Amino acid sequence: MRLAVIGHGTIARYAMERLKERGHRIVALVLRPERIAETRACGPDGPVLVSSAGDLPDGIDHVIDCAGHAGLAAHGPAVLAAGHDLTTVSAGALADPALHDALAGAAQAGGARLCIASGAVGALDCLRAARVGGLRAVRYVGRKPPRGWIGSPAEHMLDLDGMHGPALTHFTGTARQAALVYPKNANVAAAVALSGLGFDATEVALVADPQVSRNVHEIHVEGEFGTFEFRIEGTALPDNPRSSALAAMSVVSALERHDAPIVF
Structure with a gap:
């Protein structure tokens, strides 16, 4: 799959490495403008860096949000409205009724789905x-x-x-x-x-x-x-030490379940 990732923190970097190992391609990162300069300083190779969902390149199969509540609020509605399925670990952001309704409305308008990764817990x-x-x-x-x-x-x-x-x-x-x-x-x-x-x-x-x-x-x-x-x-x-290993793993698992021909 051709993937875009919102954020570049610990969970995002872990998920990106595991996804690349599984044959997926990270083609774009959505970052704050100041983070774009910092990330570019790490090397010229790698995904396209953009500051808004509207600047994502064509051919994205799925978007993954690892940027916390603020990242989901800032970019989630635009991603979904553009027709991109979106996986996030920020379940807590949906406690805000206005954001919940904005995400649901954008998903319906774009014919997309918002998938909530299970995060740091099971059962x-x-x-x-x-x-x-x-x-x-x-x-x-x-x-x-x-x-x-x-x-x-x-x-x-x-x-x-x-x-x-x-x-x-x-x-x-x-x-x-x-x-x-x-x-x-x-x-x-x-x-x-x-x-x-x-x-x-x-x-x-x-x-x-x-x-x-x-x-x-x-x-x-x-x-x-x-x-x-x-x-x-x-x-x-x-x-x-503040980032759960299982939360990062759940991002990869959620994406693979979303793309699997048989889901259990």
């Missing part, structure tokens, strides 16, 4: 199946080492550098509230919400826990099917 296929029979409760708990919350609102509530005692919950609320207040930390909560009861009925707790060394994601579900609990302890990408 979403089970959750989607359980939704068919009826769900009573879905709760997501995100647990990180204290320093994993640096740069989020948690650092205004807790002494993240000095925490050595018990785990402390610094947020409880809905998935919509979590995604809007913690835009860099709540994509998993949003993916759980989109797969289950929705943003306003999914319960979320975010925890700073000195006893864990990895990011821990837990899903607790009750419904007509029965109950299930899922827990994953995720490792980070080597180049960035």
Whole structure:
């Protein structure tokens, strides 16, 4: 496939390398104007660098967004309206009703589809199946080492550098509230919400826990099917301790499922 990628951060670079290994071609990058100059400084070879979806070259088969909520908001509607299918890891951005409607409208207008990669969590296929029979409760708990919350609102509530005692919950609320207040930390909560009861009925707790060394994601579900609990302890990408390795892998997986003749 001929691919375009929005962003050039850790997750984007990982996904690009894995996709190239699988025979796909990265033909364009969509970057902020100041990032274009920096990226060009890394060498003249490689994909075309553009600052807007309107400047993408012809013949793009699929666009991948790895630029966070801001990147999806800035470029997603134009990409979809131009008829390009788009995969994103920024599930949390859809908590904004205006952006959700803009993306949906653009996809319909362009005859394209927006695919949400599963990101740093699993069991979403089970959750989607359980939704068919009826769900009573879905709760997501995100647990990180204290320093994993640096740069989020948690650092205004807790002494993240000095925490050595018990785990402390610094947020409880809905998935919509979590995604809007913690835009860099709540994509998993949003993916759980989109797969289950929705943003306003999914319960979320975010925890700073000195006893864990990895990011821990837990899903607790009750419904007509029965109950299930899922827990994953995720490792980070080597180049960035804040970027989930599984989130980057899910981008590649989502693209390959989208293009596969048999999907499971």
